[in-house]
Amino acid sequence: MPQRHWLDPLARQVLQATGQLPRPVVATPQPGGPEPAAAPGWTMDVNRASREQWCQLPGCDADKADLLVRLQQGGVQFSCADDLFRLLDLPEDLAALWHPHLIFHWHGDAPLQPVEAPLDLNRAAAGELQRLQWPDDRLQRLLRERRRQGFQNLADLQERLCLPASTVESLIGRVCFGTRRAGPSLPPHT
Template identity: 55%
Template sequence: MARPRHWLDPLARRLLQASGELPSPPKPAKPIAPLVFDSPTVDTWQIDVNRASHSDWLKLPGCSNDQADLLVRLQRGGVQFSGADDLARLLELSAEQQQLWQPHLLFRWYSEPPNPVAAALDLNNASSLQLQTLGLSPERQQRLLRERSRQPFRDIADLQERLLLPAGVIEELIGKVCFGPAASSSSSGPELPLAKS
C-alpha cells in the first residue's frame, strides 16, 4: 500500500531542489525544428513553343537570332513541335543546351496556325472593293484611285507624299500593302464604285 504524500511535499521538493539538495527535474525537451535544406531558386518562366514570338525565343540561353527567325517562320507556316526532341533535332542543340532550355519550354498543340499572315494588298492593282478593307475614308480611296491612274505608286513613301496621308495612317498600312507593277488597263477590268458611308 502506497504511503500518502504530505501536502507540503511539492513545496518541500522545490525548496530542496532550489537549495541543491535534490536534483532538479529534467527540463521539457524543445521541439526540434524540421531541417530546411537550401535549394537553388528555380527560374520558372516558360514560353509556349508553338506560339512563341521572336523575343520569347531570344530569352532562352544561347538562342541566336537565326534560330529565333527560323522558329517563327516555321510557326507562321503552321509547323508545330510536340516535344523537346523535335526542337533539339531541328536546331541541332547540344545536350547541355537542351538541359538549359527544357524547364522553360511548354508544348501545347493547336488546331489553327498562329496569326495567319494575310497577303499584302497590291495598291497598284487592287479593286475599289479591296481598297475598302484598308479602312481608308471614301475621299482617300478616291484620291488613291485618281493618283494611281496617273502613275503607279513606287512605294509607301510615294503613297504618303502624293495622298498627303498622316504618319498614323501610313503606320497602319505598313505590312498590309505592297506596290507591284500596274496591270495593263485591258486586263484590270472596270473599277467598282465606292460604297457610301
C-alpha cells in the first residue's frame, strides 16, 4: 500500500495542483474487468481555473487550455459539464476522466442564461437572425458581408461590421461560424 503524505487533504490537493507532489494514479479499466473506483485526488473550479490547471486534465492540450482561459477572461462561465464537453467536442471516455475533477461555481451577479443553440451566422436564414435583436441596417450589412465571404470568427465579424466591443461580448456563446460560405476573394486592403 502506498504511503500517504502527512499533510491534510486540502494541502495535499494544493501541492498536487501546483505539481509539487505527484498526483494519485487512477487505475484504468481492463477489458472485461471490473470498473475501478476513481477518486479525483484534486478538483478545480471550472470558471476560475488557470491554464496550468486545465493542462493537468488528461488530453487537455495547450490550445484547449488557452481557449478556455480566453473564454473565461471574456466573461464566459459554464454552468454544467455538458456545456463544457459540448464546446470542446470531447469524446465520452475523455469527458468521463475529466468529470470527477470539475466543480461548477457561478461567480458574479449575472443570472444563469437559458441554454439555447448557438446561431450559425454563416448559415442562418434572415428570419433567424432576428434573434440578435439588431437594427435592420446592421442585419443588412451582415447579410451583405456574408454573401461576399463567410465570417471566420467574432474578431472577423467585429472588423467587417464595425461592431462595438459590447455588442461582440454579448455574442460570446450565442453564435457560431459553422460552415463558411464560399464567396469571391476580396482584394487586399490598400
